[in-house]
Amino acid sequence: MAKLLIAIGLLLVAVGLVWLAGEKLGLGRLPGDIVIEREGTRIYIPLATSLIVSVVLSLVLWFLTR
Numbered sequence: 001m002a003k004l005l006i007a008i009g010l011l012l013v014a015v016g017l018v019w020l021a022g023e024k025l026g027l028g029r030l031p032g033d034i035v036i037e038r039e040g041t042r043i044y045i046p047l048a049t050s051l052i053v054s055v056v057l058s059l060v061l062w063f064l065t066r
Helices: 002-024 047-065
Strands: 034-038 041-045
Touching: none
Parallel strands: none
Antiparallel strands: 034 041
16 A cells, blocks of 8 residues: 555656646647636636647657557
8 A cells, every 4th residue: 555655646746747847838828728717717628738738648658659
C-alpha cells in the first residue's frame, strides 16, 4: 500500500509540473477554448487544449510502442 501511495504522489507531482509548463506555453487559453461567464458562474470548456494534448500524448505513446 505504501508503494502505491508513493507512486500516486509522484504521478501527481509530475502532472503538476507538466501543468505549470503548459500554462507557460499558452495551453489553457487557446482560441478554440470556450469560456462562458455569467453572474457568479464560470464555465470553461478546453476544446483546443484537449485536442493538442491528445495528439501529443498519442504521438508519444506511438513512438514508445515502436
